[in-house]
Amino acid sequence: MIELKKYLDFPLEKSYEEPIQKRLFQNMKRSHIAFQGLIISFQVIMMLSISLRPGGPFLKPRRTAYFSMYVILAVITLAVMIINMSLVKRQPLNHRFYFRINYFYMGLLCLWSTAVTLNDQLGGNGLNVFTYVMLTVAVLTISKPWHNILIMGGNFLLLNYLLPYFPDPHGADQTFNNLMNSLFTTILAIAISTIFYRNRIRKEYDQIIITEQYNQINDINAQLHQEVLTDKLTGLFNxxxxxxxxxxxxxxxxxxxxxxxxxxxxxxxxxxxxxxxxxxxxxxxxxxxxxxxxxxxxxxxxxxxxxxxxxxxxxxxxxxxxxxxxxxxxxxxxxxxxxxxxxxxxxxxxxxxxxxxxxxxxxxxxxxxxxxxxxxxxxxxxxxxxxxxxxxxxxxxx
Structure with a gap:
């Protein structure tokens, strides 16, 4: 249990958690902001495509639901991006709040994928949105594995609980297929996010150790250089x-x-x-x-x-x-x-x-x-x- 807890939580000594989080914040902040900008652009394109269709976005309830979800995701993503940009500029850097905001955003993306997937079911579509969003979140997230299990696992349970209320319009029973496909996607996403998280932690840890060793070597060299240039008895230069x-x-x-x-x-x-x-x-x-x-x-x-x-x-x-x-x-x-x-x-x-x-x-x-x-x-x-x-x-x- 101790090893499992360590595997699902921060995998190294706790003393390194704070400096590693700071380095992760510094290294990931720009890519996160760029990704959020990409999501906003994609949602705007989807809103325009629905608006240009005959009848506009409010012709049918299902089309209105799609349009509403695109607007909601774009607005929330824009708000998160503005907050992240302000955190990046703020001194001292508040990396803890940054990660909390991104945990929230990761959960929101998962819930959004479930909502869009449920709406897809009414048109006979599959789990495409749920699958690619879950895998995308797995690659981009930098949260502890147990966080991912809670968020992604909870999203999996919510999807399969609600799927019976959104039956296939052609009468086909897709319960088993949806369960197996969503389960596989969720397990894969959790595994990918865990591997990526541990690799990133290890990489930052290695960089910290290298920096510490480099500084120690510099200190030793400076001390040796000082000793070479200093008279031992008087402490004066030689x-x-x-x-x-x-x-x-x-x-x-x-x-x-x-x-x-x-x-x-x-x-x-x-x-x-x-x-x-x-x-x-x-x-x-x-x-x-x-x-x-x-x-x-x-x-x-x-x-x-x-x-x-x-x-x-x-x-x-x-x-x-x-x-x-x-x-x-x-x-x-x-x-x-x-x-x-x-x-x-x-x-x-x-x-x-x-x-x-x-x-x-x-x-x-x-x-x-x-x-x-x-x-x-x-x-x-x-x-x-x-x-x-x-x-x-x-x-x-x-």
């Missing part, structure tokens, strides 16, 4: 990021003739600190100082790189580079005033040396030359006693 990303950013600013500045930063006497307090303390110190750098340039148009060991590189572009010397001094002063310590390391200040090179506006100097000149200025800062900022000065030609 030299690979410098080559892969900053180089292009540098070139773009150079082409636009923006300003640029480069700071090469080195922690003073870091090797002695490492040897005295251990590598763990050294790593803690590197992390603390790197976070201070990140804090001081977070609102700037800048790129912060851990260049290697205790060396850091900062590129400033545009207006951010105009007062690069002042920014460098603020960074140096902030580090000097900080106290880096752990349980095993006494409070003590650390200092940094900064080499600065800037161009305003940028010339044809490439990024490697920028870094080289900032490094040359850093070398001068170390020669000058460390804990200072030195700007690169072009050496005069001899």
């Amino acid at each position: 030299r690979r990021y410098l080559e892969d990303t900053v180089k292009n950013f540098f070139r773009k600013n150079q082409e636009d003739h923006h300003n640029a500045a480069c700071m090469m930063i080195d922690i003073d006497f870091f090797k002695q600190y490492n040897d005295t307090y251990g590598h763990q303390a050294g790593d803690n110190c590197l992390y603390a100082i790197s976070q201070l750098f990140a804090r001081d340039i977070q609102d700037e148009d800048a790129c912060l790189i851990r260049y290697g060991g205790e060396e850091f590189l900062i590129f400033l572009f545009g207006n951010s580079s105009l007062d690069a010397g002042t920014k460098a001094e603020l960074i140096r002063s902030a580090v000097e005033q900080g106290m880096y310590h752990t349980a095993k390391v006494p409070k003590r200040p650390m200092t940094i040396s900064i080499g600065l090179y800037q161009e305003s506006p940028m010339k044809e100097t490439d990024m490697e030359r920028f870094i080289f000149r900032a490094d040359q200025a850093l070398y001068e800062a170390k020669k000058n006693g460390r804990n200072c900022v030195m700007e690169y000065r072009q050496q005069p030609m001899p």
Whole structure:
């Protein structure tokens, strides 16, 4: 019973029912509206054909019944189509109401086919309308199998209950033939609608799984890419990021003739600190100082790189580079005033040396030359006693 219930209801995990219904709505809405437009056109043609016959649509009660049913189906279909079109345009999309409207319309089509078929019996016609409408509904519906059993099965019972009241005009007893033919048509329609429904559900489910897996792969790739470009200890970008990303950013600013500045930063006497307090303390110190750098340039148009060991590189572009010397001094002063310590390391200040090179506006100097000149200025800062900022000065030609 559990398996049967699952087969006749939503066949997958309930958590997927809502997203699958949304996808079904998105994929089926245009075809449903087009089909409804086709039905309206066909009903108009039928109304015109009856109206143009001698005596018009009201000559005989049976002809009037046909005409009335064509008008009723056209009007109701037009109303459903207008509602569906409004639902398609509405945000957020109300897919649940859309499906309820279409369940109603599916039941209406089935009832309409029964009414036309009963009227056909008075002229000695068969179950043609009942058959093609039921099969058409089976192909187009996207409702659960038990919905189809209720609607189509109920329509089958209603037809065969009313057929004796619409006898064949020639006196032939078609009860058994009508019962067998309508039963076969109903079973076939339910089977087709069930197969189509499950296939559509499975297709949308597969698409959702593929999308989820694709997003997961993208997230993993983005994470791996971030890890490749990021220094694990400090969380700052590394030299690979410098080559892969900053180089292009540098070139773009150079082409636009923006300003640029480069700071090469080195922690003073870091090797002695490492040897005295251990590598763990050294790593803690590197992390603390790197976070201070990140804090001081977070609102700037800048790129912060851990260049290697205790060396850091900062590129400033545009207006951010105009007062690069002042920014460098603020960074140096902030580090000097900080106290880096752990349980095993006494409070003590650390200092940094900064080499600065800037161009305003940028010339044809490439990024490697920028870094080289900032490094040359850093070398001068170390020669000058460390804990200072030195700007690169072009050496005069001899």
